[in-house]
Every structure is written in structure tokens, then in C-alpha cells.
Amino acid sequence: AQTVTQSQPEMSVQEAETVTLSCTYDTSESNYYLFWYKQPPSRQMILVIRQEAYKQQNATENRFSVNFQKAAKSFSLKISDSQLGDTAMYFCAFMKPFNAGNMLTFGGGTRLMVKP
Amino acid sequence: SQTIHQWPATLVQPVGSPLSLECTVEGTSNPNLYWYRQAAGRGLQLLFYSVGIGQISSEVPQNLSASRPQDRQFILSSKKLLLSDSGFYLCAWMSKSTDTQYFGPGTRLTVL
Numbered sequence: 001a002q003t004v005t006q007s008q009p010e011m012s013v014q015e016a017e018t019v020t021l022s023c024t025y026d027t028s029e030s031n032y033y034l035f036w037y038k039q040p041p042s043r044q045m046i047l048v049i050r051q052e053a054y055k056q057q058n059a060t061e062n063r064f065s066v067n068f069q070k071a072a073k074s075f076s077l078k079i080s081d082s083q084l085g086d087t088a089m090y091f092c093a094f095m096k097p098f099n100a101g102n103m104l105t106f107g108g109g110t111r112l113m114v115k116p
Numbered sequence: 117s118q119t120i121h122q123w124p125a126t127l128v129q130p131v132g133s134p135l136s137l138e139c140t141v142e143g144t145s146n147p148n149l150y151w152y153r154q155a156a157g158r159g160l161q162l163l164f165y166s167v168g169i170g171q172i173s174s175e176v177p178q179n180l181s182a183s184r185p186q187d188r189q190f191i192l193s194s195k196k197l198l199l200s201d202s203g204f205y206l207c208a209w210m211s212k213s214t215d216t217q218y219f220g221p222g223t224r225l226t227v228l
Contacts, residue, residue: 033215033216035216035217037219042221043154043204043222043224044219044220044221044222045160045206045208045219046219047216047217047218050216091159091160095215095217097215101148101150101165101167101173102148102210102212102215102217103150103162103165103175104160104162104217106159106160107159108158108159109159
């Protein structure tokens with residue numbers, strides 16, 4: 001079974017600064033997907049970024065980028081130019097494609113506070 | 117574009133009462149559908165998923181059940197609620213072509 005670990009329960013960053021959230025996972029699979037989801041105070045889960053394991057290029061979405069290290073099984077999220085609206089819980093998630101149901105395995109989350 | 121709806125948004129129910137939460141998806145066909153529960157300050161627990169009409173898989177044995185009467189409708193039910201059923205319930209859909217799950221706005225359930 002796959003496991004996802006987020007070792008930072010809470011983090012804070014000053015507005016306009018850059019912050020990196022850590023995520024490690026354990027799997028014996030070679031083909032899989034990794035995701036970062038954001039959960040603001042409204043509690044709706046919002047997809048931030050998606051990475052396919054067979055792609056060496058790190059995914060980027062505007063101010064959000066990842067550092068995907070497949071050999072190290074590490075998938076960190078970098079938020080540049082942090083904004084107050086980035087304050088949220090962030091969850092890292094793993095998916096093995098083509099399995100029954102394409103289920104996500106989530107990490108425990110990191111609470112990010114952006115300070116003015 | 118695709119949208120996902122959940123209702124009600126908030127629900128307060130007494131112990132022992134029945135439950136029905138509804139999730140519908142628009143703008144897609146034959147999606148995978150999922151029910152998750154999230155306790156306060158915790159991660160997500162997958163409860164049920166469905167890969168097609170009438171096909172339900174349960175991940176956690178409990179007093180909840182799920183049904184998928186139509187392609188884009190997913191219902192979470194209980195005959196008798198327990199205090200431990202309180203939490204935030206999220207529905208999600210996944211396009212089989214993208215392998216990415218998208219979540220609804222959620223339902224906050226409080227059992228008293």
C-alpha cells in the first residue's frame with residue numbers, strides 16, 4: 001500500500017515571500033500521479049497542481065511549482081510571491097492509475113498561514 | 117465546463133435519525149464518483165467510490181451506505197446516525213481520461 005507523509009503540520013510565511021511545503025511518499029509503482037490540493041477556510045478542496053511520474057519536467061501553475069524527485073520519492077510544493085489568499089491547509093496526494101477506482105491516498109496536511 | 121454540486125451545505129441531525137446527502141455532476145458523462153469524510157483538523161477518509169451506475173465499492177465498514185441511481189448522481193445515506201458520523205463530507209468526481217479528482221463544496225454534518 002502507498003503512504004504519503006507531510007512532515008510539517010504548520011508553516012507560516014510573510015506576504016510576498018516564498019515558501020516550500022514538503023511531501024514524501026512510499027510506493028513500489030513506477031507509473032503514478034501526484035497532486036497538491038488546497039483547502040481554504042471554506043473547506044472546499046481545490047486542485048493546485050498535478051504531476052505525472054513519467055514526466056521529468058516539474059509541473060508549474062502560475063505561482064505554484066513542484067520539485068519532483070522520483071528517486072527520492074519527494075514531491076514538494078513551492079509557492080512564490082505568497083498572498084493572503086494562500087492561507088489554507090495543503091494536502092499532498094498519490095494516485096496509482098488504472099487501479100480499481102483510481103483512489104487517492106492523502107497525506108495528513110500542512111496548515112499554511114500567510115502573514116501580512 | 118464541469119461543475120459538481122452538493123446539498124445540503126449544512127445539516128444538524130439528532131442521533132438515530134436518517135441521513136441523505138446528494139451529489140450531482142454536470143458537464144461530463146460516466147465519471148468516477150467518490151464520497152470522503154473529514155473530521156475537524158484531520159485528513160480525508162475515503163468512504164465509497166463508484167465507477168458506474170449501480171456500482172458501489174465501500175472502503176470503510178460503517179452504518180453508512182451509498183447509491184448511484186443515475187450516471188451523474190451519487191447519494192450517501194444512513195438509516196440511523198451516530199455521534200461519530202459528524203464531520204465534513206466531500207463528494208468528488210473524476211474524468212477517466214484525466215485521472216484527476218475534483219471536489220464539491222462539501223456538507224457539514226453535526227449529529228447531536
